[in-house]
Amino acid sequence: MDLSNNTIERICKIFGHLDALEKKGVDFVSSRELAEEIGATEHTIRKDISLLGGPGYTRKGYEVRTFKKELGEKFLLTQKRNACIVGLGRLGTALLDYENFQEDGFEIVAGFDCNVNKIERIRTNIDVFPVGRLAEIVRARSIELGIIAVPAEAAQVVVDQLTEAGVKGVLNFSPVKVNVPANIVHLDMDFTNALRFIAARFIMKKNNDQK
């Protein structure tokens, strides 16, 4: 089984949507409905699902609960995973209390910052530590995911410490590309790039429409 990133991304979105449907009490969902919600075609969705090998012959679509459960098991998306946030500036503290993480199997079990005074001022239910204790805490609390919210210049150092300490994945909110060992999964979320992307797409769109 060797799924493309695009497929994985869609599967993740599907999982999220199934979760929402389950909460709403919906029992069945068709590939067409999923496609619309996910932003893809129904063919693509069916193909993705076909790659996972889950047969679901009914004339009503996929059974929400079983399908979600199946996806969750296949990708271990349901298993609780411990995460930490490094860098407790405005973004970092915002993420500390981002309630959607908790709801969805990810638990923030620690926050780190290099500024000890700041740590003492932060009000949150989550334990916060000086960054010097990062490795120790990551190991002690079985933290698998590191979320980077430090300034650009500190990002690489933090990533190195995290991977050294044994995290398996890194979500990078700092506006620089970071290098990670090949066996670590990472994803960059650069807000400025996102805005640039929107602006560039917009320009292209305008050019095309004028033709």
Next chain:
Amino acid sequence: MDLSNNTIERICKIFGHLDALEKKGVDFVSSRELAEEIGATEHTIRKDISLLGGPGYTRKGYEVRTFKKELGEKFLLTQKRNACIVGLGRLGTALLDYENFQEDGFEIVAGFDCNVNKIERIRTNIDVFPVGRLAEIVRARSIELGIIAVPAEAAQVVVDQLTEAGVKGVLNFSPVKVNVPANIVHLDMDFTNALRFIAARFIMKKNNDQK
């Protein structure tokens, strides 16, 4: 000219990296160096650039300043663009003061929230308004980009108001997919999905390595 999203995304990253190089005082950069920084192959980078049609025959690589300028002009990435943030919870207020936006041609010129008491408590240099004045302010301040940081259930309403008021692009941080008219560019940044993606990729990686 009809560039794929992937290409546009890489171009945006290249632009960001050129900016960094310029600040460092670097004069030339090769496709190989760019590729490494961007996370792509040098072939892809050269192809992307080739699609833009900019010839740069030197044996030292691309000239950083001119190349950046050219990209900026082609995509109007250098032009100042006004943006606003709707939803001033923890994430929204963090974004209000996200200094990297300013540096890069995007200016947050307004914030909105439905809670008037909250608005009075917020300390920032940026003007904040009740969400009822959204359309008025968007028009008055020529806001082109809307950044959504409201809870899931309010996201679609806000998007509708923004597009109605005439924004051209939407960056959605709420954890739901929103519908926008076809002529509006939008991008979803769902943090939970990002973590899911990392977790799923990690699982797949492990499976493959075991083989």
Next chain:
DNA sequence: GGGTGTGAAGATTTTCACAGCA
């Protein structure tokens, strides 16, 4: 009838290979 599953066709994206400029 209403929906899925999947091999094959089609479209797109990436990679290659080599000509071409400084």
Next chain:
DNA sequence: TGCTGTGAAAATCTTCACACCC
């Protein structure tokens, strides 16, 4: 020599079409 530009090949991803199940 060193690095880019680009048509063509290769690889990948999406779409289609139709068999198949309930």
